[in-house]
Amino acid sequence: MDTIIKNGTVVTATDTYKADVGIANGKIVQIGENLAAVGAKVLDAGDKLVMPGGIDVHVHLQLPFCGTVSADDFENGTKAGACSGLTTVIDYAIQTKGQKLMDAITARRAEADPKVCVDYSLHGGITDWEIAQGEMDAIVEYGIPTFKMFMVYRSQGWMADDGSLLQALEATGRNGGRICVHAENDDAIQMLLKRYGPQAKELGAYGHAITRPNYTEQEAIARAALWAEVTGGRLYIVHMSTGEGADAVWAAQENGANVYAETCPQYLLLDDELFKGENGHLYGTCPQLRKPVDQERLWTGLQHGTVQVIGTDTCTFNTTQKAMWEGDFRKIPFGMPGVETMLPLMWHHGVNGGRITPNRFVQICSTNPAQIFGLYPQKGSIAIGFDADIVVWDPDREVTFNWEEMQTNCDWSPFQGQSVRGYSKWTLSRGEVVAEDGKFVGVVGHGRFVPRQPWGDL
Ligand code: URP
Numbered sequence: 001m002d003t004i005i006k007n008g009t010v011v012t013a014t015d016t017y018k019a020d021v022g023i024a025n026g027k028i029v030q031i032g033e034n035l036a037a038v039g040a041k042v043l044d045a046g047d048k049l050v051m052p053g054g055i056d057v058h059v060h061l062q063l064p065f066c067g068t069v070s071a072d073d074f075e076n077g078t079k080a081g082a083c084s085g086l087t088t089v090i091d092y093a094i095q096t097k098g099q100k101l102m103d104a105i106t107a108r109r110a111e112a113d114p115k116v117c118v119d120y121s122l123h124g125g126i127t128d129w130e131i132a133q134g135e136m137d138a139i140v141e142y143g144i145p146t147f148k149m150f151m152v153y154r155s156q157g158w159m160a161d162d163g164s165l166l167q168a169l170e171a172t173g174r175n176g177g178r179i180c181v182h183a184e185n186d187d188a189i190q191m192l193l194k195r196y197g198p199q200a201k202e203l204g205a206y207g208h209a210i211t212r213p214n215y216t217e218q219e220a221i222a223r224a225a226l227w228a229e230v231t232g233g234r235l236y237i238v239h240m241s242t243g244e245g246a247d248a249v250w251a252a253q254e255n256g257a258n259v260y261a262e263t264c265p266q267y268l269l270l271d272d273e274l275f276k277g278e279n280g281h282l283y284g285t286c287p288q289l290r291k292p293v294d295q296e297r298l299w300t301g302l303q304h305g306t307v308q309v310i311g312t313d314t315c316t317f318n319t320t321q322k323a324m325w326e327g328d329f330r331k332i333p334f335g336m337p338g339v340e341t342m343l344p345l346m347w348h349h350g351v352n353g354g355r356i357t358p359n360r361f362v363q364i365c366s367t368n369p370a371q372i373f374g375l376y377p378q379k380g381s382i383a384i385g386f387d388a389d390i391v392v393w394d395p396d397r398e399v400t401f402n403w404e405e406m407q408t409n410c411d412w413s414p415f416q417g418q419s420v421r422g423y424s425k426w427t428l429s430r431g432e433v434v435a436e437d438g439k440f441v442g443v444v445g446h447g448r449f450v451p452r453q454p455w456g457d458l
């Protein structure tokens with residue numbers, strides 16, 4: 001063994017027990033009491049928890065979007081994730097209309113491979129089904145079994161029509177892929193943008209809230225879920241933000257549809273009153289922030305199992321980029337930072353807040369994402385043969401979020417000044433310590449592209 005994590009308490013999705021964890025060549029090779037440490041590097045995890053590293057299945061690093069490029073790139077974004085305990089991220093390779101999806105994947109890999117500091121994968125973003133349908137099986141075979149389709153962003157050229165969505169879902173029933181949808185009703189939003197656009201100056205950033213009401217997400221989720229049900233397709237709802245959306249997912253699950261849902265810390269912890277503040281435009285993201293009642297319903301969904309995954313939807317825009325809105329909510333670059341705060345926020349508000357157990361924390365932040373997205377049994381647990389992607393978690397460490405001390409390239413934080421208890425002491429990626437006490441100590445380019453398996457399920 002080259003490294004042993006000693007005296008810690010192992011927490012997995014199902015178990016909690018005291019044990020040492022032995023690592024050799026990037027893999028977990030022994031778990032037991034009093035492992036002999038001869039010649040091995042020892043990390044003393046007394047009083048600390050030894051958990052599988054977090055897996056964030058929803059990030060947009062250096063994404064060209066809304067007339068600019070998101071500010072956390074593959075290097076800095078993966079460093080930021082490592083600092084707080086993430087060991088895998090999944091980004092998106094979005095097809096350019098008229099071109100092959102595989103071309104987008106190749107181009108995105110060329111951007112990411114030399115830069116990533118923890119392991120990563122890509123979802124294929126389908127924007128031209130006529131072309132992508134012929135490539136889908138081969139892309140699944142290549143190791144990318146999940147595909148993003150947008151029910152919005154018509155003007156961006158990304159929106160999928162219902163016929164394409166239906167056919168793509170149908171295909172997943174045959175090839176074991178999964179369609180991840182951004183579910184918002186574009187027609188309704190366009191109508192509201194037309195209606196409220198002329199009042200943009202008076203409405204300020206709150207115009208973003210008014211033009212994306214809950215029903216725009218509810219309807220789109222219910223529609224996508226119905227398409228999954230009638231086709232036998234495999235569906236995943238990204239960044240679910242509303243209580244009504246959670247109800248629609250629950251109803252579809254009760255009907256036997258293969259549908260999972262993700263929510264994000266911002267939808268559990270922030271609400272749309274923020275749009276009324278002086279810097280309300282900074283919080284502009286799609287879907288928009290909702291009401292406290294939605295937050296409660298999403299927490300309940302996490303507790304009851306309707307919602308299975310936490311992702312961040314990291315799409316960082318700094319204050320200069322956000323200033324491109326010039327007082328008009330229709331021009332806000334949509335998105336916010338997230339990778340560096342996900343695990344501490346979920347631990348503090350979820351576990352310390354009495355809403356979820358440590359085991360449920362591991363499920364929704366690591367094991368479920370690994371299983372649904374085809375990374376299991378390589379990642380997502382502490383078990384022999386798994387990659388040694390591990391977070392040694394100090395449940396007593398208090399941190400006050402301050403963007404000036406963080407790794408992110410952002411010059412503001414949605415959680416600025418908030419204190420949390422619980423943070424990574426060490427983050428290990430395939431056995432290498434890549435972050436210590438919230439600071440990156442790893443090597444740029446250490447991360448690898450990880451081919452994933454189809455038919456991921458819980
Ligand atoms: O506003 C957001 N969420 N920006 C990133 C792109 C997306 O829709 O996920």
Ligand code: ZN
Pocket residue numbers: 182238239286287
């Ligand atoms: Zn989205």
Ligand code: ZN
Pocket residue numbers: 058060239313
């Ligand atoms: Zn996103």
